[in-house]
Amino acid sequence: DIQMTQSPSSLSASVGDRVTITCRASQSISNYLNWYQQKPGKAPKLLIYVASSLQSGVPSRFSGSGSGTDFTLTISSLQPADFATYFCQQSYSNSYTFGQGTKLEIK
Amino acid sequence: QVQLVESGGGVVQPGRSVRVSCAASGFTFSTYAMNWVRQAPGKGLEWVAVISYDGRNKDYADSVKGRFTISRDNSKNTLYLQMISLRAEDTAVYYCARDVGLEVAGTVVRWFDLWGQGTLVSVSS
Numbered sequence: 001d002i003q004m005t006q007s008p009s010s011l012s013a014s015v016g017d018r019v020t021i022t023c024r025a026s027q028s029i030s031n032y033l034n035w036y037q038q039k040p041g042k043a044p045k046l047l048i049y050v051a052s053s054l055q056s057g058v059p060s061r062f063s064g065s066g067s068g069t070d071f072t073l074t075i076s077s078l079q080p081a082d083f084a085t086y087f088c089q090q091s092y093s094n095s096y097t098f099g100q101g102t103k104l105e106i107k
Numbered sequence: 108q109v110q111l112v113e114s115g116g117g118v119v120q121p122g123r124s125v126r127v128s129c130a131a132s133g134f135t136f137s138t139y140a141m142n143w144v145r146q147a148p149g150k151g152l153e154w155v156a157v158i159s160y161d162g163r164n165k166d167y168a169d170s171v172k173g174r175f176t177i178s179r180d181n182s183k184n185t186l187y188l189q190m191i192s193l194r195a196e197d198t199a200v201y202y203c204a205r206d207v208g209l210e211v212a213g214t215v216v217r218w219f220d221l222w223g224q225g226t227l228v229s230v231s232s
Contacts, residue, residue, distance in 0.1 A: 001169075043222035043224055044219075049207075049216075087152055094166045101152075
């Protein structure tokens with residue numbers, strides 16, 4: 001199975017900061033990489049698909065990049081609503097593996 | 108309103124069975140593949156199973172293969188997950204998720220664009 005590893009596991013930042021979260025695949029997955037945001041007690045929400053495509057309705061401060069094994073999710077200027085947990089997901093293989101998550105907390 | 112609503116969770120004894128459901132509305136259910144994803148308390152997301160739009164093709168995570176069965180009834184716009192021989196480690200919130208596929212250069216890229224609110228299955232004696 002393809003393993004997905006996110007870093008860091010947790011991150012403290014302030015409103016207005018630029019934040020980058022990394023996701024690494026155990027083998028090349030081309031650009032078959034999606035990003036989700038999850039708030040406590042809520043279902044995950046799709047942010048980015050196919051590595052860099054912004055889901056409709058998602059603010060433009062979110063962006064994704066990468067291909068092969070290394071990917072990043074960037075939030076250009078943190079807003080209060082962005083404090084949440086973020087997960088990457090590969091769809092290269094049928095197992096649709098998720099990363100372990102990155103919890104973004106207020107500094 | 109485009110939505111997915113899960114139901115059927117609860118407390119189940121180890122070794123017993125339960126079926127959870129996911130009712131879809133507001134979109135053409137029969138044209139989408141669907142998935143189950145679970146999240147143990149305080150843990151990350153684990154993909155569980157996928158079923159094709161017509162129900163002919165199914166795939167499962169190794170952790171549930173042989174114990175869980177995904178199915179769908181397109182006439183009722185409903186997705187199911189039958190779980191047998193339940194273990195404590197199956198305790199989780201179970202989400203259904205709509206699978207969007209896009210063909211790009213001869214392959215299909217996929218993502219989950221719509222999720223239900225989840226239903227908690229707690230396996231405990």
